[in-house]
Amino acid sequence: MREGALFPTREDVHGIKRLAVLREAAASFNHKGYHATSLAEIAESLGVTKAALYHYFPNKNGVLRACFDHAMAACFASLERGRKEGRNGREKLILTLRLYLHQLIDELNCCVVLMEEQALEPEDRLKLVKERDRFERSLRALVKEGIGDGSIVPCDPKLVIFSILGSLNWVSKWFKPGGAWEPDQLVEALTQTFERTLSSSPVAALALSVGDLPTRASSASAVPRYERPEAQSRKKPERASRR
Amino acid sequence: MREGALFPTREDVHGIKRLAVLREAAASFNHKGYHATSLAEIAESLGVTKAALYHYFPNKNGVLRACFDHAMAACFASLERGRKEGRNGREKLILTLRLYLHQLIDELNCCVVLMEEQALEPEDRLKLVKERDRFERSLRALVKEGIGDGSIVPCDPKLVIFSILGSLNWVSKWFKPGGAWEPDQLVEALTQTFERTLSSSPVAALALSVGDLPTRASSASAVPRYERPEAQSRKKPERASRR
DNA sequence: AGCCGATCTAACCGATCGGTCAGTCAATTG
């Protein structure tokens, strides 16, 4: 879509509506699962009929495919930036995870994660599995790099990545926007946790209350910063958890 | 069922068959999801017809309910033992997690985890959510206890527990018995990782290759032991990952 | 032997859902 278009063309409208369908579907897939979500439901919550959806997607499975395409694109975009901006294996990995989680939560209102893979058509599924494996291999490579350069504790990269991805993907099961935690705070806090798990020189303390972490609104940067773990800064003094 | 019964009574047979149905269903629910699993499928893979299943469960949702009951019983049994045998907050928590994972993998051939909660009938779901919340609160309490006694790094208990449960529940998505890792090794390695995340004095290195960890067969105890993290013992010397 | 309950099957029912299709409506275009 053109930036800041005052008079959106038909194509713009089409794209906007398509994205709306995708968001609604992704949220429902995430919350109830693919098979438990009917197209009529999605359509109704968008104020149209089921048949209208077929203007934007070839079929139900096509919607799911688009969800995965979106998620995988986020994966690789995060990976690229993480590799570029991190200064060692750990920083690259952590930044990748942070960016990925951020996109997942922010952009698609809790995008479908790699849960309903089995619902894809065999060919699509094969393609996804290939891409996902490539992504996971890249993450493992970052772990190895970190072990090599001394930024990451010696460990089994495969297991550690499985563990971290589990934490990450689980977020969509319990995180609800508008709750006690802002997305920024959640991302920051989870990142801290991963950091401590991986780092060869773990920090002595994590945030005692996620809700006390700074949000993006309170910092100037629109981009999630990577803060040095050695000079870990907590904006407010720690106090006992209020939860 | 009576222990070591040579001539199982009808009730025994009933119970055995019921458990077989439960295992098969749990595996399928886990792998494909509740709604994507048909009763006819489960029946066929057990060599009976769909109607036969109704001798062991009132309906499909009843099977799912039984899965959750089993899982929650495992949760609380683990919790109880963890609380009893751990010597500080961290040990109690880690032991609980270890026992829980062990039961999940071993007993029920990768039991259904708390994923398909939304597929339950409203009343059953309410009951489950209540129980699960109670369990999670207990885990958070152990974290707080650990922070208090100095065994766990200061952190937000809620977030840390969410993170760990994510890793744990994700296991059922990728772990396949008969693969490169034995269940015992997986449990041990994941436990090590959690340990390092939580501990106020993290170890300097984790297992470099999960496949090198000792299995239960190679140790005398039939019960997962809790090894002191300070005196972390690896049966074989570490070597570079072969994966 | 004969009864009885438990087990299981085959056939069927009703509901839901994905997907299709003909046709309506509105906006755009020439």
Next chain:
DNA sequence: CAATTGACTGACCGATCGGTTAGATCGGCT
């Protein structure tokens, strides 16, 4: 204004699935 095109509706179809029912089979018990 007329023609065209895209957006959308309402009705419908076929398939699948959960669940039911009637009856067949088998094993134990009096």
